[in-house]
Amino acid sequence: DGGITQSPKYLFRKEGQNVTLSCEQNLNHDAMYWYRQDPGQGLRLIYYSQIVNDFQKGDIAEGYSVSREKKESFPLTVTSAQKNPTAFYLCASSISARPINQPQHFGDGTRLSIL
Amino acid sequence: KQEVTQIPAALSVPEGENLVLNCSFTDSAIYNLQWFRQDPGKGLTSLLLIQSSQREQTSGRLNASLDKSSGRSTLYIAASQPGDSATYLCAVNFGNEKLTFGTGTRLTIIP
Numbered sequence: 001d002g003g004i005t006q007s008p009k010y011l012f013r014k015e016g017q018n019v020t021l022s023c024e025q026n027l028n029h030d031a032m033y034w035y036r037q038d039p040g041q042g043l044r045l046i047y048y049s050q051i052v053n054d055f056q057k058g059d060i061a062e063g064y065s066v067s068r069e070k071k072e073s074f075p076l077t078v079t080s081a082q083k084n085p086t087a088f089y090l091c092a093s094s095i096s097a098r099p100i101n102q103p104q105h106f107g108d109g110t111r112l113s114i115l
Numbered sequence: 116k117q118e119v120t121q122i123p124a125a126l127s128v129p130e131g132e133n134l135v136l137n138c139s140f141t142d143s144a145i146y147n148l149q150w151f152r153q154d155p156g157k158g159l160t161s162l163l164l165i166q167s168s169q170r171e172q173t174s175g176r177l178n179a180s181l182d183k184s185s186g187r188s189t190l191y192i193a194a195s196q197p198g199d200s201a202t203y204l205c206a207v208n209f210g211n212e213k214l215t216f217g218t219g220t221r222l223t224i225i226p
Contacts, residue, residue, distance in 0.1 A: 004158075006158075042216035042219070043204075043206075043216040045213050048212060050212065058213060059213075090158055090159065092158075092159075101146070101164075101166065104159075105161065106151075106159040106161075107158050108157050109158050111156075
């Protein structure tokens with residue numbers, strides 16, 4: 001089955017630690033996205049990538065980093081500079097980013113908590 | 116500022132009733148609008164996508180409408196079932212590469 005796989009489902013971070021969230025898709029989509037979801041707030045865009053080896057900052061990129069070395073993979077690193085990382089992180093993909101006229105497909109998310 | 120609003124935040128409806136979920140947006144110059152469903156602890160599932168040139172889209176018991184001039188979209192669910200219980204999110208593309216999301220309406224269907 002085609003889809004988006006996020007791992008791990010739950011992740012715990014210690015103070016001063018960087019952690020990496022995995023996102024893999026087998027839909028052959030060019031565009032991939034990372035969102036953060038907090039209670040009572042809508043999804044907020046962290047980073048997005050329209051094509052391999054290219055990515056752009058979203059609305060809340062500070063304290064995060066990404067890479068796009070392969071079409072199917074778009075890992076997100078939550079660095080120690082992100083002071084409030086506890087949230088539900090969602091990865092998405094679409095056939096193309098410009099223009100967005102196809103639906104975005106989402107993974108099942110990673111819940112990150114602070115120890 | 117381009118914003119998307121969904122009111123109410125929560126809604127309870129007896130099984131079998133028809134219902135309408137609301138979404139409003141601040142800028143009428145939208146590219147398209149998507150409705151998503153999110154089950155607890157899960158990702159989002161795309162339900163319907165309406166392009167700016169369209170007035171409505173239908174899928175099974177779901178019908179989404181778009182009125183750009185008034186900055187509103189509605190998601191109509193016919194003959195509601197307990198399995199429809201979820202949070203429904205509206206997202207708007209205002210002409211760039213990203214979606215702007217509302218905060219969602221948590222729907223509970225009472226058996």
